[in-house]
Amino acid sequence: MTQSSNAERKPRGKGPKRPRKPKVDPFSIGELEITDYKDVKMLRRFISDTGKILPRRRTGLSAKHQRRISQTIKIARQLALLPYTEKLVRK
């Protein structure tokens, strides 16, 4: 069953795959402060609508900064600045 549905799945897009433009790590260029757990606006960029921490493939951060931003987000959650979970609002 799963195999047949896999076979029917349309290939994504047409033509050759274009390489995606790499995302810039805003912390490595010194634009943002990674330890600033009070900066809710900055931290919102790195969590999903439901409050989860986004993966590295979405944030584009280096491994070092991804580890550190996750610690910063967890501090902000303890202070009720960020939610642990949020209900997904469907439009």
Add this chain to the structure above:
Amino acid sequence: MNQYDLNLILNPNLSAEQVQIEKDYIENTLRGNGAEITHLDELGNRRLAYPVNKDREGYYLMYTIRAGGNPEQTIAAPLRLRDNVRRILVVKDRPEWKTKKA
């Protein structure tokens, strides 16, 4: 001596005098343990991301202190016993993690 942030969430329904009593008590506790207050950020009542003790708001106090020893034990633990203190978090300053260029 290390630099720490001492963050408190107080009961949002306190009068100005009650807040002052809590602040005096906190500052006395800090001085009694040999800590020095370098900065106080008083945000006042702010909406919380989730309810704490069934209140959607909280009164934020954010101190920056310099303290030796273990401030979690010497400072935060006695302050947690106060009825009007809803939440306390001690965060150690990590200058080696800082990324922003001046």
